[in-house]
Amino acid sequence: TRLGLKTLYSENENFAQQIRSLPALGFLPAADVIPTFDEIKDQFPVEGEPVLKYFEENYIGVKSRLSRPRKSPKxxxxxxxxxxxxxxxxxxxxxxxxxxxxRFSSLMNCNHPNFWKFLKGLKKEQSFVEAQVIQAEAGVRQTRNREQIRREIRILNIINEPTTTNFQKVMALAQILSLKRS
Structure with missing residues (x-):
């Protein structure tokens, strides 16, 4: 929001997809990240330049003006x-x-509990973990959200698609990724 891009992001799906393409790079093999970033950079909207610059400085590494390799990213x-x-x-x-x-913080119900409150919280946590172990030993499986499962399958299908370019994969991933709102 500091860059004034929140409205553009929420109202322009193409712009939002371009922004989401940056974290989508993380799904490519590491060796393919920089060449694909360069492709994204060539097509990135001018309005998103501050985001692109931030991402490049912190996660890719900035190209030096000479033909030397990129500077190390943060x-x-x-x-x-x-x-x-x-x-x-x-x-x-x-x-x-x-x-x-x-969960443990909510058990404590404060940031800095005294020793006795901390010990009581540890005992509650131990009971919770023991109950989970009993359930696991009994064969009870934790259920996963169907939508999460579908999303994971879609991500795997995109990553494993042999006929698409890395740029196409990143743009497809950017369509299904969401960025948390703050």
Whole structure:
């Protein structure tokens, strides 16, 4: 919102897809990210230049004026690339850790509990985990949202499509990705 792009993003689907194409790069093999980024950059809308510049500086690395390689980005591609995890159907995020942290924080009901409150919270957490273990041993599977399953299948189909270019894959992924609103 600081860049004044929120309205354009919400009202112009083509612009929104271009913005979403940047995080979609993370689904490509790491070696294909930079060449595909360069293709995106060539077609990126002028209004989105601040976003593109931010992404390039932090996640791709800026080209130097000479023919030298790009400067190292703040976050190396290997840190945010999810291609292998997606293909192997592994977790792509640390949402499980974040979920646990949120649940544990709500158990504590405060940011800095005293020792006794902390100990009581740990006991509650242990009971919860033991119940989950019993359910898992009994063969109870946690259900996944059908829409999430369909989305994962679509992502895998796009990634594994041999006849499309990486640019086409990224643009297809950008159609099904959503960015959290803040």
């Amino acid at each position: 976050f190396d591609i290997s840190l945010w690339n999810v291609n292998e995890n997606t293909i192997q159907r592994k977790h792509r995020t640390n949402n499980a850790v974040e979920g646990w942290n949120n």
